[in-house]
Amino acid sequence: xxxxKRRPDDFAAEIRAHVALEAARLRREGLSEAAxxxxxxxAFGNRAAAEERFYESGRWLWWDAAAKDLAYALRTLxxxxxxxxxxxxxxxxxIGANTAIFSLIDTALLRPLPYPHAERIVALYARSxxxxxxxxxxxxxxxxxxxxxxxxxxxxxRETAFNLTGPDRPERIDGATVTPAFFAVMGVPAQLGRxxxxxxxxxxxxxxxxxxxxxxQRRFGGDAEMLGRTxxxxxxxxxxxxxxxxxxxxxxxxxAWRPARYVVPEQPLRPEVNQSxxxxxxxxxxxxRLKAATTLARAQAQGDTIAARLxxxxxxxxxxxxxxxxxxxxxxxxxxxxxxxxxxGAVALLLLIACANVANILLARGASRRKEIAIRGALGAGxxxxxxxxxxxxxxxxxxxxxxxxxxxxxxxxxxxxxLPANAYAGTALQLNARVLAFTALATVxxxxxxxxxxxxxxxxxxxxxxxxxxxxxxxAGVGARRTxxxxxxxxxxxxxxxxxxxxxxxxxxxxLLAVPEGFAADHVLSLQLSLSRARYPDxAGxxxxxxxLLERIDAVxxxxxxxxxxxxxxxxxxxxxxxxxxxxxxxxxxxLGPDYxxxxxxxFRALGIRLVQGRAFTERDGxxxxxxxxxxxxxxxxFWPRQDAIGQWVTVGACGKENEWCQxxxxxxxxxxxxxxQTPRPAVYVPYARDxxxxxxxxxRTRTGPAATAPAIELAVHSVDKEQPVFNMRPMQDVVTQSLxxxxxxxxxxxxxxxxxxxxxxxxxYGVTAYAVAQRTQEIGIRMALGAKRGDVLRVxxxxxxxxxVAGVAAGAVLSFAVTRFLATMLYGIQxxxxxxxxxxxxxxxxxxxxxxxxxAWRAARADPLASLRVQ
Amino acid sequence: MPTQAEKERLSLLQGTLDVLILRTLLFGPQxxxxxxxxxxxxxxxxxxxxxxxxxxxxxRLETKCWIAAEWGTSDHNRRARFYRLTKAGRRELIKETSRxxxxxxxxxxxxxxxxx
Numbered sequence: 001x002x003x004x005k006r007r008p009d010d011f012a013a014e015i016r017a018h019v020a021l022e023a024a025r026l027r028r029e030g031l032s033e034a035a036x037x038x039x040x041x042x043a044f045g046n047r048a049a050a051e052e053r054f055y056e057s058g059r060w061l062w063w064d065a066a067a068k069d070l071a072y073a074l075r076t077l078x079x080x081x082x083x084x085x086x087x088x089x090x091x092x093x094x095i096g097a098n099t100a101i102f103s104l105i106d107t108a109l110l111r112p113l114p115y116p117h118a119e120r121i122v123a124l125y126a127r128s129x130x131x132x133x134x135x136x137x138x139x140x141x142x143x144x145x146x147x148x149x150x151x152x153x154x155x156x157x158r159e160t161a162f163n164l165t166g167p168d169r170p171e172r173i174d175g176a177t178v179t180p181a182f183f184a185v186m187g188v189p190a191q192l193g194r195x196x197x198x199x200x201x202x203x204x205x206x207x208x209x210x211x212x213x214x215x216x217q218r219r220f221g222g223d224a225e226m227l228g229r230t231x232x233x234x235x236x237x238x239x240x241x242x243x244x245x246x247x248x249x250x251x252x253x254x255x256a257w258r259p260a261r262y263v264v265p266e267q268p269l270r271p272e273v274n275q276s277x278x279x280x281x282x283x284x285x286x287x288x289r290l291k292a293a294t295t296l297a298r299a300q301a302q303g304d305t306i307a308a309r310l311x312x313x314x315x316x317x318x319x320x321x322x323x324x325x326x327x328x329x330x331x332x333x334x335x336x337x338x339x340x341x342x343x344x345g346a347v348a349l350l351l352l353i354a355c356a357n358v359a360n361i362l363l364a365r366g367a368s369r370r371k372e373i374a375i376r377g378a379l380g381a382g383x384x385x386x387x388x389x390x391x392x393x394x395x396x397x398x399x400x401x402x403x404x405x406x407x408x409x410x411x412x413x414x415x416x417x418x419x420l421p422a423n424a425y426a427g428t429a430l431q432l433n434a435r436v437l438a439f440t441a442l443a444t445v446x447x448x449x450x451x452x453x454x455x456x457x458x459x460x461x462x463x464x465x466x467x468x469x470x471x472x473x474x475x476x477a478g479v480g481a482r483r484t485x486x487x488x489x490x491x492x493x494x495x496x497x498x499x500x501x502x503x504x505x506x507x508x509x510x511x512x513l514l515a516v517p518e519g520f521a522a523d524h525v526l527s528l529q530l531s532l533s534r535a536r537y538p539d540x541a542g543x544x545x546x547x548x549x550l551l552e553r554i555d556a557v558x559x560x561x562x563x564x565x566x567x568x569x570x571x572x573x574x575x576x577x578x579x580x581x582x583x584x585x586x587x588x589x590x591x592x593l594g595p596d597y598x599x600x601x602x603x604x605f606r607a608l609g610i611r612l613v614q615g616r617a618f619t620e621r622d623g624x625x626x627x628x629x630x631x632x633x634x635x636x637x638x639x640f641w642p643r644q645d646a647i648g649q650w651v652t653v654g655a656c657g658k659e660n661e662w663c664q665x666x667x668x669x670x671x672x673x674x675x676x677x678x679q680t681p682r683p684a685v686y687v688p689y690a691r692d693x694x695x696x697x698x699x700x701x702r703t704r705t706g707p708a709a710t711a712p713a714i715e716l717a718v719h720s721v722d723k724e725q726p727v728f729n730m731r732p733m734q735d736v737v738t739q740s741l742x743x744x745x746x747x748x749x750x751x752x753x754x755x756x757x758x759x760x761x762x763x764x765x766x767y768g769v770t771a772y773a774v775a776q777r778t779q780e781i782g783i784r785m786a787l788g789a790k791r792g793d794v795l796r797v798x799x800x801x802x803x804x805x806x807v808a809g810v811a812a813g814a815v816l817s818f819a820v821t822r823f824l825a826t827m828l829y830g831i832q833x834x835x836x837x838x839x840x841x842x843x844x845x846x847x848x849x850x851x852x853x854x855x856x857x858a859w860r861a862a863r864a865d866p867l868a869s870l871r872v873q
Numbered sequence: 874m875p876t877q878a879e880k881e882r883l884s885l886l887q888g889t890l891d892v893l894i895l896r897t898l899l900f901g902p903q904x905x906x907x908x909x910x911x912x913x914x915x916x917x918x919x920x921x922x923x924x925x926x927x928x929x930x931x932x933r934l935e936t937k938c939w940i941a942a943e944w945g946t947s948d949h950n951r952r953a954r955f956y957r958l959t960k961a962g963r964r965e966l967i968k969e970t971s972r973x974x975x976x977x978x979x980x981x982x983x984x985x986x987x988x989x
Contacts, residue, residue, distance in 0.1 A: 050928050
């Protein structure tokens with residue numbers, strides 16, 4: 001096709017020369033001038049055909065024809081605005097949805113993190129059979145750092161909230177306490193000043209801090225003079241040594257980094273204790289930079305070897321026997337990956353349906369364009385040439401759809417961003433970059449071939465003579481075309497069925513989830529969080545006193561019914577567990593389960609509406625000096641005392657005031673869905689606040705008038721006790737519940753939207769096929785009615801045909817869903833993926849849709865005047 | 874529309890023509906008309922070559938680099954495009970000739986001795 005240098009006129013000259021040579025020869029053989037000329041032409045045969053064939057095999061024709069095809073295609077599309085709009089919009093939906101979801105995947109899975117050789121940064125966990133992937137303990141971390149040669153650097157960090165105080169109002173920011181190797185692992189230099197280094201920020205030296213760019217701009221006006229100055233964080237003066245570049249956002253949302261006090265980050269509850277030798281606490285994260293020479297798999301293998309060795313050495317304290325390594329990117333995207341891939345699958349199905357639909361429209365048009373094609377064929381257009389013209393039309397249409405699809409994707413990028421883990425991707429926008437554009441182009445061309453080739457071959461794959469004859473006769477035509485269209489519609493219905501069943505399963509899971517007893521009553525409750533400055537409230541007694549004061553002040557606010565403090569708010573990330581021993585019970589080998597550990601003030605259960613099943617709640621008298629008591633949830637009571645009364649039992653809880661002190665169970669409360677509505681409640685133990693005053697507390701306030709109205713007064717009350725105390729995350733508890741479901745809701749709504757679009761497209765497809773069939777059979781219907789068929793009969797026949805297609809589609813869709821929904825299994829809650837009700841409901845929905853969409857053409861056919869329809873030709 | 878018989882004859886000709894052209898060019902460069910005449914004569918006028926059909930074949934061979942072409946002047950002082958055999962073309966001719974011989978012989982065996 002390409003590479004030929006010869007021009008058509010050169011070829012024409014050759015042919016002229018040939019004929020002249022032949023004529024000259026014939027003359028020499030004795031023919032007259034005129035006879036020789038004629039014979040030479042005759043001997044050559046069809047000269048025009050020869051020239052044309054030369055032309056066709058050259059690239060000249062290719063461009064020429066492409067331009068002509070394009071012009072022709074544009075003219076055709078312009079002349080049929082309704083068809084063009086319908087097809088282009090259908091494609092725009094399909095391509096747009098695909099582009100949008102792909103741009104998400106591009107951002108989350110394909111685009112590398114903005115750190116040098118980010119693929120070599122890994123997160124390191126310990127994997128145990130009991131608790132899955134868990135953070136390393138301080139001693140284990142140090143063991144790895146000494147023994148693991150896979151890493152260039154290994155660092156520990158702990159995300160924490162900093163109270164930033166100073167001349168301005170107090171502010172609570174997300175920060176991290178890091179070991180100095182942290183920045184070496186990330187490989188990012190400071191934009192201004194320096195990062196933390198092992199040499200300058202070793203434990204025990206002067207305390208410094210590195211600021212995030214956003215914080216530096218917001219709080220300090222981007223002042224370069226900040227270097228060397230002191231800021232106060234958690235009541236401790238720290239020297240600003242550097243500012244990070246704006247793109248540096250790790251750990252996600254973090255705005256300041258300060259060095260750890262010891263060789264590992266300090267434990268938040270006991271910062272004054274060096275935990276380096278501890279093996280039973282897991283409170284910080286570990287990241288490492290792999291050496292260039294190693295691979296993730298080899299590092300994993302070495303990690304496993306070390307883990308196995310540690311397990312042999314330390315036994316129960318070191319329960320994990322394996323290491324778990326993830327690239328930082330995988331670690332960030334976490335559980336969102338399957339959801340993204342699922343959505344990509346869904347939009348691919350949607351695009352297939354869109355293609356089937358456009359193919360259907362084109363087939364219908366192809367049928368009505370049979371005469372045009374036959375005439376062009378008769379005028380000398382080869383089959384390949386006709387197919388190409390069809391494909392050009394298809395591509396033009398596809399391009400139109402692709403461009404519109406980009407618009408759709410552009411509009412969708414903000415709402416879609418919410419699908420990504422909020423913290424990790426807060427600063428990254430979804431881009432329509434080169435990779436996404438390439439994907440769009442691919443999707444466009446791919447779908448063009450899908451929807452365009454079909455009808456093109458169909459329309460041109462017939463015998464010209466037969467068509468011209470048939471057209472003259474005008475009888476029902478194109479049985480083959482009709483069959484193809486029926487198959488397309490069945491496929492559409494089947495694919496729409498798959499999407500609907502997927503969406504239906506998610507929807508039913510969601511409604512199951514909404515019906516789950518939360519274990520608390522969120523209405524009328526306001527929640528807020530405080531982290532108490534350790535510098536100003538260094539000891540337990542001081543913090544206990546402060547909290548008591550805060551509770552009293554908030555209680556005094558008009559409209560407040562109950563106020564309570566709790567160490568961890570339900571449905572918020574994070575968890576604390578403690579080992580628990582029961583008096584008179586021998587712990588099973590491998591240790592006992594570590595229940596959730598919660599520190600609560602007396603009114604907690606009343607304020608949050610948690611039902612007291614048995615015994616009593618905490619009172620003001622449950623303090624440091626009184627008899628140590630705990631309250632347990634039903635899950636814990638069932639676990640330890642399945643056939644006995646939990647009240648009056650004695651237990652020790654890891655850090656319940658003094659170590660190994662026996663505490664009496666005085667109450668049993670309802671199970672609270674602490675870690676998410678879809679998580680079965682774990683056993684939990686509640687300890688009175690006065691015995692273990694945590695430095696960061698959530699407050700729950702049950703109001704009489706509604707949380708919004710009371711919020712300002714409550715904030716004032718907090719500041720009346722301590723005006724340097726930042727209040728954050730103040731929001732109605734109902735919002736906390738809603739927000740905990742938002743990723744699920746978003747997934748469900750997206751899949752639901754795609755399924756709905758698919759349903760609409762399938763309905764249009766059924767309508768199109770029925771309408772076309774009716775139009776083709778106008779005469780037949782006329783004759784039938786003239787012969788005495790009733791309108792009802794006509795209706796029944798037409799609708800019946802649509803119904804047959806729908807039923808076939810539903811059956812195929814059900815089989816397909818059965819295979820496909822296993823990708824959905826992990827996202828379901830409370831139902832099986834083979835849920836019969838969903839399948840039946842979707843089947844019914846599709847059948848009803850089919851009947852409805854075939855009713856209009858059927859009704860039109862039945863109402864037609866038989867005489868008029870006979871007169872059509 | 875060509876009839877079934879025409880189609881068959883054409884497809885038979887196509888492969889044949891290539892070899893015949895190559896063979897003709899073995900004796901030196903020649904222009905299209907000369908090739909047509911030469912084939913006709915050397916087949917003792919048994920093969921009737923439609924001159925127009927020659928050119929697609931020439932083009933095909935040229936694309937495959939079995940022959941090369943150049944404008945020149947004919948014996949009778951007319952401009953014409955002369956084709957000559959390339960090295961690759963020569964190799965191809967040897968290969969194809971032996972193939973055709975074998976084919977002809979094989980068909981001969983199948984058809985049996987000529988009936989008189």
